[in-house]
Amino acid sequence: MLALRGEGRHELARALLRSPKAGPFRAPLDSMPRLAQLVIDDELLDQVLVLDRPESRQLEIHLHASDALLSVLRQHLEIDTLQLSPAESLLCQALDGAQVELALEQLAQPWSAFLAGLAGSSPEQRSREIAAARERSRAAMAMAQPARLVLCGAQNAGKSTLMNRLLASPRSLTGAFAGLTRDPVRDQTCLSGYPYLLVDTAGEGPAQTEIDRRAQGLGRRELAEGDIRLLLVDGSCQPSREDRALAIPPCLLLRSKGDLIAAHWPEDFSAHLEISARDQSASELRVLIGASLLQLRSLPPAGPVGGPAALSREELTELAEE
Ligand SMILES: Nc1nc2c(ncn2[C@@H]2O[C@H](COP(=O)(O)OP(=O)(O)OP(=O)(O)O)[C@@H](O)[C@H]2O)c(=O)[nH]1
Ligand SMILES: [Mg+2]
Numbered sequence: 544m545l546a547l548r549g550e551g552r553h554e555l556a557r558a559l560l561r562s563p564k565a566g567p568f569r570a571p572l573d574s575m576p577r578l579a580q581l582v583i584d585d586e587l588l589d590q591v592l593v594l595d596r597p598e599s600r601q602l603e604i605h606l607h608a609s610d611a612l613l614s615v616l617r618q619h620l621e622i623d624t625l626q627l628s629p630a631e632s633l634l635c636q637a638l639d640g641a642q643v644e645l646a647l648e649q650l651a652q653p654w655s656a657f658l659a660g661l662a663g664s665s666p667e668q669r670s671r672e673i674a675a676a677r678e679r680s681r682a683a684m685a686m687a688q689p690a691r692l693v694l695c696g697a698q699n700a701g702k703s704t705l706m707n708r709l710l711a712s713p714r715s716l717t718g719a720f721a722g723l724t725r726d727p728v729r730d731q732t733c734l735s736g737y738p739y740l741l742v743d744t745a746g747e748g749p750a751q752t753e754i755d756r757r758a759q760g761l762g763r764r765e766l767a768e769g770d771i772r773l774l775l776v777d778g779s780c781q782p783s784r785e786d787r788a789l790a791i792p793p794c795l796l797l798r799s800k801g802d803l804i805a806a807h808w809p810e811d812f813s814a815h816l817e818i819s820a821r822d823q824s825a826s827e828l829r830v831l832i833g834a835s836l837l838q839l840r841s842l843p844p845a846g847p848v849g850g851p852a853a854l855s856r857e858e859l860t861e862l863a864e865e
Pocket of ligand 2: 703715723746
């Protein structure tokens, strides 16, 4: 929303607006929402809703705020960019109720007030409070900042099928053709209340063409940049040397295709879970994998953390400086 404030707001609004049919904007500027076109330098930027609020001497232009549009507006108008605190950002971007509860808890006891309060504590109390805040912050940061969870494994292991189940949406192409996924596919979701950026990658295996080789290279780069691996090994085949090489911690090892006849599974390569995308529902898989990830990461159940906590790297650095 773009807010024009003060007595000159109507004049400025009329300079920026056209009627919905591109003629001069003649409709009264009042508390009735009106459709209009936002035009700057004869360029149509957006279809907007206009609403005046005389009590606060503010005229609101509700727009579809893309980055490109905001950058044009910034060039032409003096815009105060709203600075959100990490707790406010979390509240705006939350995908899960647990994130909302954490954001509300943190808004009620701001981090800056907690840091200021440390100044009056005795050295022992201070180090106890800092240690407790560090522990709370570990969980809070994991709830506020998505971890990159990279799906990896051999071609046809069922990575893309699982990705789609976890997102409850057909985001990634799936099929019996080995090497179907090429460019990495990314999307966000919350599992057990913690946010993840899921990344589906090209499977390991014979690369028939230069395009396949490039795709596998891109997948390896995602693995190098990822936080956690979700390694799928087809349970109807024995794990290969390549599968073992991919199991670099932190890694959740899944035996996939549990509905098929199981191959002999070596004892020294134990899987965290056996799954079947054919027999298990999306919600069942989300719950199982979410809970296993919590265990792997030693994280508590998602939600409020019981006191002030850092929600961003910057806030955590402020604690280190105390
Ligand atoms: N029986 C059975 N088949 C499955 C299961 N999960 C996936 N499949 C099938 O296995 C084939 C490969 O699945 P994908 O999800 O495309 O495999 P992928 O690991 O993404 O393969 P690439 O992109 O080639 O690396 C498809 O025909 C799926 O339907 C499962 O749990 N059980
Ligand atoms: Mg795939």
